[in-house]
Amino acid sequence: MINRIHHFYAKGKLLLSGEYAVLRGALALVLPLQYGQSMTVEEIRTTCHPKLEWEARERNGIWFTATYHLPDFTCASTSAVLLAKPLSRILQALNRYRPDFFSGSFSWRIRTNLEFDRNWGWGSSSTLLRNLAAWVGADPYSLNAEITGGSGYDIAAAVRDRPFVYGLSNKQPTCLETSFNPEFHNQLLFVYLGNKQTSASEVAAYSHQIEEDPMLTSRISQITNALCQVSQLEDFEKLLREHESLIARHIRAVPVAEGLFHDYPYVVKSLGAWGGDFVVCTHRGNRAQVEDYLRRKGLNQWFAYQDIVSIN
Numbered sequence: 001m002i003n004r005i006h007h008f009y010a011k012g013k014l015l016l017s018g019e020y021a022v023l024r025g026a027l028a029l030v031l032p033l034q035y036g037q038s039m040t041v042e043e044i045r046t047t048c049h050p051k052l053e054w055e056a057r058e059r060n061g062i063w064f065t066a067t068y069h070l071p072d073f074t075c076a077s078t079s080a081v082l083l084a085k086p087l088s089r090i091l092q093a094l095n096r097y098r099p100d101f102f103s104g105s106f107s108w109r110i111r112t113n114l115e116f117d118r119n120w121g122w123g124s125s126s127t128l129l130r131n132l133a134a135w136v137g138a139d140p141y142s143l144n145a146e147i148t149g150g151s152g153y154d155i156a157a158a159v160r161d162r163p164f165v166y167g168l169s170n171k172q173p174t175c176l177e178t179s180f181n182p183e184f185h186n187q188l189l190f191v192y193l194g195n196k197q198t199s200a201s202e203v204a205a206y207s208h209q210i211e212e213d214p215m216l217t218s219r220i221s222q223i224t225n226a227l228c229q230v231s232q233l234e235d236f237e238k239l240l241r242e243h244e245s246l247i248a249r250h251i252r253a254v255p256v257a258e259g260l261f262h263d264y265p266y267v268v269k270s271l272g273a274w275g276g277d278f279v280v281c282t283h284r285g286n287r288a289q290v291e292d293y294l295r296r297k298g299l300n301q302w303f304a305y306q307d308i309v310s311i312n
Contacts, residue, residue, distance in 0.1 A: 003106075004043045010130040010158035011036040011310060012115075012122035014190065015272045016280065017224045017243055018166070020251055022151045024212050027167045027221040029180065029228065032157045032310040035115040037127035041135055042109040050107045051076065054087065058114040071095065071102045090132065093146055097138040120192055121277030126154035141173055161312040165224060184233040185305040187283055191294060192301040193260070195276030216250055237267040237282050244269050260297060 011032045018028025049069065056064040066078035066087065073091045078084035095102055112131075118124040129147060133140035141152045152173050153166040163180040166173065223243050230236045244255045253274050261268040264281070271278045281302075283290045294302060 003045050006041040006043070006135060008039040008041070008131040008134050009036060010123075010127035010134075011160070012124075012127060013154045013157035014122065014278060014309070015153060016163075017227055018153075018220055019270065019272055019274070020247060021217055021220040022153055022166065022168070024217050025168050026217040027165050027224040028151075028153055029163065029178070029224045030153050030157050030160075030166050031163050031180075032160045033116075033122060033308050034310050035122065035308065036158070037115065037124065037131065038113045039128070039131040039135070040111045044107045044109060046105060046107045048107075050102075050105065052091070052102075052108045052110065054110050054112075056112045056114070058118055059116075063118070070107070090129070090147055093143060094132055094136050094138060097143065098136045101136050121272055123154050123158065126150075127158055130155055130158035161310050163228075163309070163311070165228065167221070178228040180228050181311050182230065182233075182236065184236065185309075187233055188305045189281045189283060189287075189290065189294075190271070190303045190305070190308065191279050191281055191299055193256075193276055193279060193299065194301075213250060216246055219246060233282060233284075240267050240269040240280075240282075247274070264293065 012035050013033060014031045015022075016029040016031055018026050022028040051070055052068045052073070054064070054066045054068070055062060064078075064080055064083050066080075066084045067076045068074065068088060068091065069076055073088045073095065075081075075084045075088055112128065114124055114127075116122045116124075125148065126144065129144050130140050132138075133143050140155045140158075144150055144152050144155045151166070151168060156164070156166055156173055156175050160175070160177075163178050165176045165178055168174070220243065223239050223246075226239055227236065230239065244257065247253075247270075248255045251274065255268075256270050256274070256279055257264065257268045261279075261281075266282045266284065268279050268281050271280055281290065291302070294300070
C-alpha cells in the first residue's frame with residue numbers, strides 16, 4: 001500500500017561568470033534556467049525486506065533503473081552498474097545525515113524526470129542533489145560539498161527564479177538577486193560544444209593543481225558586478241574578453257575563441273568548466289548567418305537567452 005507521495009523540483013543552471021574562481025571566493029553571475037528535474041517519491045509500507053526502486057527518465061524515456069537493498073543501499077539490480085555505484089554513494093551519504101530515515105518498515109519508489117539532455121551540463125547532478133536533500137531534510141550545500149566538492153552555486157540556482165550573484169563568505173554561500181536581463185539579450189546565443197564535463201573531477205583537478213590568486217579573485221568579482229550593470233553590448237563583450245583572458249592564464253588553457261572559434265567575428269566565452277558543455281556567443285545583425293557558421297563548425301544545438309533563462 002502506498003502511504004504517501006512526495007513531489008520535488010529543482011532548476012538547472014548556467015554560470016555566466018566566475019568559473020573556477022568561485023571556488024576561491026570570487027563572485028559569480030548565475031543564470032537559473034526554465035528547465036530542471038522533477039522527483040516523485042512513493043513511500044510504501046512493507047512487511048518484507050525494504051528496498052528502494054529507482055527509475056530515471058529524460059525526454060526520450062527511461063535511461064536508468066536500479067533497485068537497492070535497505071538500509072545499506074547495496075545494489076540488487078540495475079540497468080547500468082557504472083551509474084548505480086555513484087548513486088549508491090549519494091544515498092549512503094543521505095543516510096549519514098539522517099540515519100533514522102531508512103531504518104523503518106518502508107520501501108521507496110523514486111522516479112526522476114530530467115527536462116534537458118543530461119549531457120548538456122545544465123545541472124543533472126545538482127538538481128538531483130537538491131531534490132534528495134529536500135526529501136530527507138538534509139542541508140543541500142553540505143551534501144553537495146561531500147559529493148562533488150563544488151562551490152554550491154548550482155545548488156543555489158536550483159530554487160531561484162531570477163539571475164543572481166553567488167559567492168562564498170567564510171565558506172558559507174551568499175546569494176544576491178540581480179536585475180540582469182540586458183536589452184541586448186536577443187544578441188546572445190548559448191551553444192553546446194558536445195563535450196560534457198564532470199563537475200567533481202574538474203573541481204578536484206582545479207583544487208589540486210591551481211594556486212590561489214587573490215588578485216584574480218578580486219578582479220573576477222569586479223567583472224561579475226559590472227556584468228550585472230552593463231547596458232551596452234560592446235561593454236558586455238569587453239568584460240567577457242577580459243574574463244576569458246584572466247581565466248585562461250590562471251588555468252593555463254587556450255580560450256575557445258582562439259581555438260574552435262578563432263574566425264568568429266564577435267565574442268565567445270566558456271560557461272562553466274572549460275573544454276566542453278556550453279559557450280555564450282554574442283552576435284549582431286543576421287542570426288541566420290551565425291547559425292550557418294555554427295553548422296559549418298559541426299555544432300547543431302544552441303538556444304536564445306529568452307528561451308532557456310529563468311527571468312520570472
